Amino acid sequence: MRKLFQEDLHLVGDQLTDIAMRVTEAMEKAYRSFELADVQLADEVIAADTRIDAQQHDLDEKAIELLALQGPVASDLRLVVGALRMSTSLERMGDLARHIAQLTRLRFPDPVAPAPLVPVFRQMAVKDVAISKKLVELMESRELGVVFEIFALNEQINELHAGIFTTIARPGWEASPASTADAVLASRFFERFGDHGVSVARKVQYLVTGEWEAKPAR
């Protein structure tokens, strides 16, 4: 019985890692579709998100079944509850990649980003993809150093996000109001993706150390 439970727990962990991999791929493709105004790629991301949602649903059912059949306590219980929460954040990261793809589709054949912001969005996207790759690494290795790398990447994304508002407010900003609106929304999506990555990383950290780090004020 006990051994079976450990196997089930591993299965839940593997499913989480698998979702994190799909989320990484979703953000990679979403950003490429966004930069290249590639509507076909955007549609792939939108379609793939249904699979991420289904995987999350499966994982949650599995976790609830574990709670029901095994009645885990102490650290095992925290692990299962933690998995439920991580899957929610990962699913949300998939949604954000989909939102970026949907913006691409909405503005096609025009690109979403005003030209002066293209390099900034590229940096945000690279860091978002790095965060979700590091989540996979963290789930596989449980190396806590990775948690801090994720925090640092997210800080950089927050600065890029703030920088976009500064650029928009600066004299000489010439994009149309509609394009400005799209840029703000896109920036918010890239920024939230990082926040959810941090959420997942903090949960892994908590499960490994047993302690919550003080939540940074936002």
Added chain:
Amino acid sequence: MRKLFQEDLHLVGDQLTDIAMRVTEAMEKAYRSFELADVQLADEVIAADTRIDAQQHDLDEKAIELLALQGPVASDLRLVVGALRMSTSLERMGDLARHIAQLTRLRFPDPVAPAPLVPVFRQMAVKDVAISKKLVELMESRELGVVFEIFALNEQINELHAGIFTTIARPGWEASPASTADAVLASRFFERFGDHGVSVARKVQYLVTGEWEAKPAR
């Protein structure tokens, strides 16, 4: 033992209702601070959010303790897991009210909203507050009709949100790029608040129709 568990479950339900009430108050105040550029009121919302976060944390600990000590199954288990999820959504609604207050603080003494959008934001806020009031009502009455009222309000908010983008894109839009950016962000916050309200309502609906009432108590 069984009776104690039911009492604990009620306690969790009461805590959820209490958080929903605080969230309602937070959105009411956040919107007033936003419309009136009232920085003192904005600060109250920002400070009160710490209490919402702490309440969520307490509720989650209580729910995990219930899982550990009572090992609930079937509908009771779904109820506890549902409470964990509802508390996450409610906490996020509190964050969104805080974000609106933070925008108010950031632009003070100027108001955040460009003049032509003030009536639209007012409608969004009124509907957001109505949603969180209806969540309280739903948690207390478990009347499923309320769920559909919440869905309808959220649809209306989504339309208002889309309308803001249409207004911004229309010739004659004269707000500054910075003000346009703020308006987009604010609109997104009001819109997401409704989405989370729907999430909570759906969970109550599931618990009532799915397992809660259908299966006899253990």
